[in-house]
Amino acid sequence: MTSRVRFVAQSPWYDLFSRGARDWLRHNQKVRQAVRDQIKDLLSEGDFITQPDHRSVRVSIRMLEHARFQLADPQKHTGAGQGKAQPGDVLRKADANASQGAGEGEGGNEEGGFKLVLDLKVDDIVDWLTDELKLPDLRPKSGTVLEDDEIVREGSGRRGIRARLDRRRTLKEAIKRRAIQTDPAAFVDDDLRFHQLRLRPRIANSAVVVFVVDVSVSMTEAERKLAKMFFFFALSGLRRQYHHVDVRFVAHTTEAWEFPEHEFFQVTGTGGTAASSAFRLAQDILEAHYEPSRYNAYLFYASDGENAVDDRQGALAALRKLAERLNYFGYIETRSGTVRFSQTDMRSTISELAGSGLNAHTQTVANMDDVWRAIRRFFVHQAGRAEAESTDD
């Protein structure tokens, strides 16, 4: 009787086999594609946390499900079980949290329960948005030359002060000389080489961005969220253009305070509104820390536009002074669902400024679409395409 059971030698390449991993990577690719397709919705829901390094955004998403025809979840789900229990025994009482469907963990959604946490690079998101919103490509700015020279070392020569002695070159010269001389001296004056200095115009590749938000009671939660979204993307865009970006956060009611970022979006204030306080604080910050010759300055101000009437002249004056220092002043007027006056106080102040030739712009945002539009306008402006902006709306 011959055996019908055989042991086959193991294929040596099984360890290299990784189709599971390969298909998993494909799944992740699809997730990223899906995220990309819905990036606007995903971010508008605000279901993301900025990472400490500002370079990535963390979103948590369900794994993709390959859909099948499947019966709808029944009102009552029955199944077979095993154990010591009698008919009528209640294993679990009705839950107040009834949204947990029947028979969970049983049939139902195969992928349920697992969530993926994706770290998306802000750079990628801005890329995707650039495609999605057809934004101009933002390249690092090299053309912005500010009126300032800097001294750099460049080349070497025979003259110079002791401190700039180029020892390497000097030694090389000495070695060359010794090679052709008989009985040479260790060093002679002719060997000495010095670093030379040149003056060259400095390229300012740093920027400071001041975000100012009105936290008076009239600003609703939704309005602040819109402002936050705008800030986030404007900042992401600027971070791509400059090597170094400093960000300052200012919130105001009738007074203004500076906040660290993590507190900034949580701040709530009470009382009225006096925008001039914030503009003066911003001015102080810029003057104290940011030399105009080295920093490009941007200021974004988000408010619902309801500034106190008696502050109007003060705000205008403060802003006029501030705007001279700024590359760009963006005013984001947020609106919640309720209809407000078409011309708010703040708005007329800004248009007065813009009329006098300052670089001030107003964007009105009532929903996420407006935010995207505002971002688009800002980016278009940044790319230096003023003509595109003028035809934009």
Place this chain on the structure above:
Amino acid sequence: MTELADYAARIEELAREQGLKYHGVDFELVPDRFMMETAVYGLPVRMPHWSFGVRYIRQLVQRNMGLSRIFEVMFPGDPCKAYLVDANSLAENVLVVAHVLGHADFAWRNGLFQRSMAMAGGRILEQAAARAHRIERAFIEHGHERVEAVLDAALALESHIDVNRPLYRTLYGDKPDASLPADEDPFRQRWRSLPGEEAPAADDEARPRAVPPHPEYDLLWFIAQYGPELEGWERDIFLAVREESFYFYPVFACQIMNEGWASYWHARLLREADLEPPDLYVDAIKAHSDVVRPHASGKAVALVVNPYHLGFSMWEKIVEARGVEGARKICAEEDDFGFVRNYLDNALAEELELFVYEASSDGSLKIASRDINAVREAILAPRFNFGSPRVAVTKMDVDGSLTLNHDHQSDGRGLDLKRARRVLDYVVRVWRRPVTLNTVDDHGANEVLSARPH
């Protein structure tokens, strides 16, 4: 490995003496990860698809949490192919060898397995591998997007085959379906002989028959054969998925019987083989009791029934009552539906403490019944119709638009509309004409879903 082979030879000898019959079995010791992948894909080499990646990662997580361990994967055929994990202990693998012989014996005897092999032949693994390679080539030739779209559709309809019809079918003729001669089908013969049933009216030969002439439940076949503008390689993919589904069907339809039978035989063979040293037997039997036990052990109740344990307990009773030959007859003739309905009796259900529970959408959970009929049907319900809703093609218009009908009456309720819509989106990309699906919503009102090609 030689040690394992020696034990395997002893077990096999005993199995022969006990009358186990099987085509040859090729065993192979493989790394754990390969085993896991094989279990996830269902075949050692199979087409790639991202949904396998999702299952793979879930399996990986479960394994790393120690929740799931795979001992054996066995593919019936001629020869059968069985994989063992090289890192498992000798005792565990000896047990697995005996278990696999039980499966091989079952596949040799059971009618569904025999029919499947008669239709598809015994070398399905090689064929599947060849198809997978063809699909790999299609990826290169037609691009990832297009091939994936076809796989999305075909795999979503994976279980929508008609197992009552042959694997290889001819197109609908002008005459009634020749593949199922009406008079030779025993079911129809018997149906007609029931009181009150008349023979169906003869088809009107003069009028051209509609396509499909009857509700067509083999969606994969229908789309492959009648898809307007379907390209050859796309048809290949649909037919590949379909062929694999036919192969998987007997395993699905006989899970309780098959696992129970294999467990019965591994227990018996190990017991009677007088393995030396005795420790090996003890270790092997410990592995046995880890696998073949009620999920409820250690807890008061479990909301699932372990098919290994249920099948094992049933076969022990059956062999006790009817002898091995009686059990073998049942093996040959039944699938899980017949097996559970005919042989799970009140006494055993009580001994196993089986019950039916009822979970409401408000979160409450209670024991509904211990009635034997209710228990049987609750065990079998998820096994109905290959585990899928009954969806059939009912109409194809002259412009190629397709109508699908969900038989909500036999399923008892409508489809999950969100998922159904997504399946239609998959299908319409391949069908390339409008596709409509009729089902009902939560309140039983008609619901019509449709998808149009972009």
